[in-house]
Structure formats: structure tokens, C-alpha cells
Amino acid sequence: MGIFNKLFKKSEVTKPNEPEPKQQEEEPKQQEEASAQREKSESTIDITSEQYISGCNEMKDSIVAVLDDKDTSGYQNLEAIKEFRRQWKEQGFYVCMRDAKNYVDNLISECEDEERENITSKRHNLLKKKYGDKYGTAIINNKIIVGMTKEMVREVMRKPDYDDGQEYYYGRPFKKKMIFIEDKLKSVNGIKDPFWIGMKKNMIIASLGRAKDEKKNVSKGKTKLKWYFGGRKTRQGNTAYKYEVRLENDLVAGWREL
Numbered sequence: 001m002g003i004f005n006k007l008f009k010k011s012e013v014t015k016p017n018e019p020e021p022k023q024q025e026e027e028p029k030q031q032e033e034a035s036a037q038r039e040k041s042e043s044t045i046d047i048t049s050e051q052y053i054s055g056c057n058e059m060k061d062s063i064v065a066v067l068d069d070k071d072t073s074g075y076q077n078l079e080a081i082k083e084f085r086r087q088w089k090e091q092g093f094y095v096c097m098r099d100a101k102n103y104v105d106n107l108i109s110e111c112e113d114e115e116r117e118n119i120t121s122k123r124h125n126l127l128k129k130k131y132g133d134k135y136g137t138a139i140i141n142n143k144i145i146v147g148m149t150k151e152m153v154r155e156v157m158r159k160p161d162y163d164d165g166q167e168y169y170y171g172r173p174f175k176k177k178m179i180f181i182e183d184k185l186k187s188v189n190g191i192k193d194p195f196w197i198g199m200k201k202n203m204i205i206a207s208l209g210r211a212k213d214e215k216k217n218v219s220k221g222k223t224k225l226k227w228y229f230g231g232r233k234t235r236q237g238n239t240a241y242k243y244e245v246r247l248e249n250d251l252v253a254g255w256r257e258l
Contacts, residue, residue, distance in 0.1 A: 148185045153178065162206040173207045201250040224248050
């Protein structure tokens with residue numbers, strides 16, 4: 001029985017009353033069919049057999065014994081229960097044990113919920129210990145508050161879509177800007193327009209992707225670009241754009257809606 005014999009005691013078994021024998025003996029053909037059926041059912045065990053009843057009782061008692069063992073964590077209990085189910089399935093009992101199957105599945109679900117709660121509780125305690133009660137509680141509640149460090153912000157918001165040193169940008173296109181002073185969050189601002197004067201070329205790419213079309217004008221000491229975004233086909237088959245952005249030496253000098 002593998003893990004059962006090592007960890008748990010077998011429960012007492014109450015053998016069900018055997019059905020009364022038939023008054024008339026079966027015909028030879030019926031006897032052969034009955035014999036063949038018994039041989040075929042050996043792999044799944046006859047539901048009225050003492051072996052099956054004993055198996056059901058032992059499995060249930062073994063699982064209860066595991067869950068009553070408070071010296072082990074929920075995760076260890078969960079692994080043991082899964083091992084029980086695997087062994088009983090190999091021995092053929094699992095096919096017949098509908099009630100026992102539901103019982104085991106419910107216990108596994110309870111153990112998994114308990115384990116998730118333990119992990120969450122450990123993380124919460126760790127955050128408060130690492131960042132203090134004020135900021136740790138804010139992170140647990142997925143809130144951004146002024147005074148947080150960049151590391152704290154990333155605990156809540158993930159890695160920024162664009163990191164400009166003392167400024168974090170989130171969204172594609174950018175929808176939120178966070179400003180830091182000496183690694184401490186100073187303010188959080190919403191972004192309304194897709195472009196602004198002085199915006200860097202690589203910031204545009206991070207926010208909106210590469211331009212759908214480009215026009216370049218190069219002169220001494222200066223490179224001018226016109227980038228076009230939001231292209232769509234007209235009825236005439238031409239391409240119409242939503243935005244035109246003018247850049248000089250890789251910085252936005254102006255933009256307009258078309």
C-alpha cells in the first residue's frame with residue numbers, strides 16, 4: 001500500500017451483509033458469463049467486496065490523519081493527499097469511489113487555499129518589515145503615495161513603460177507620469193496629450209511605437225523630421241494620418257492633429 005503502511009493505521013472495516021443466494025442455480029452459460037465478468041472487474045474491484053470497503057475506510061482515515069497532523073505545513077499535507085490519490089488510482093479503487101473522490105478533491109482545494117493564504121500573509125509581513133508599516137500597508141493595498149521610493153512604486157505598478165531617470169511613464173500611449181526627487185516620489189500626474197515640446201524621440205517610440213511614415217530634412221548642424229501616426233485608408237485609397245510630429249535633433253519641436 002506504499003505510503004499508507006508507512007504513515008497510517010488501517011481503520012476497522014464493517015463488512016456488508018452478503019446478498020442471499022439464489023434459489024435456483026444458474027445455467028452453465030450464465031455461470032461462464034458471471035465468471036468472466038468477475039475476472040474483468042478485478043481491476044476495478046467489486047463494490048460489494050470486503051477489499052473495496054476496506055480500501056475506502058483506509059483511504060478516508062489516512063487523509064484525516066494527515067490533516068490532523070498540525071506539525072506539518074499545509075503544503076506538505078497537500079502533497080501527501082495527492083500521493084494517496086495517485087496510489088489508489090493505480091490500484092483501481094479510484095474508478096468506483098465517487099464519494100471518496102469528491103472528499104479528496106475538496107480537501108486538496110482547502111489545502112491549496114490555506115497555502116495561498118500562508119504565502120500572502122508571509123509577503124505582507126515581509127513588506128511591512130522591509131518598508132515600514134506605512135508604506136508596506138500601502139503596497140499591500142496597491143496604493144501609490146508620495147514619499148515612496150522607486151523600488152516601492154515597482155512593487156505596486158511593475159516596471160515603468162519608460163524610465164527617464166527621475167521620471168517614470170506608464171501606459172501605451174503614456175497616461176501617467178511619476179516625478180522623483182532623490183529617489184522619493186514627489187508627484188503623480190496624468191498625461192492628456194500624446195506629445196509635448198521637448199519630448200525625446202525614443203520616448204515617442206516607447207509611447208506610440210514607430211511612425212507610420214517619415215519625412216527628413218538635413219541641414220548643417222540640424223536634422224529635421226516629420227513623423228506621422230494613426231494612419232487609415234480613405235475611400236480614394238490614400239493614407240490619411242491623425243498626427244504630424246515635427247522633430248529637430250531628436251526632440252519634439254511641434255505637433256498637430258491632421
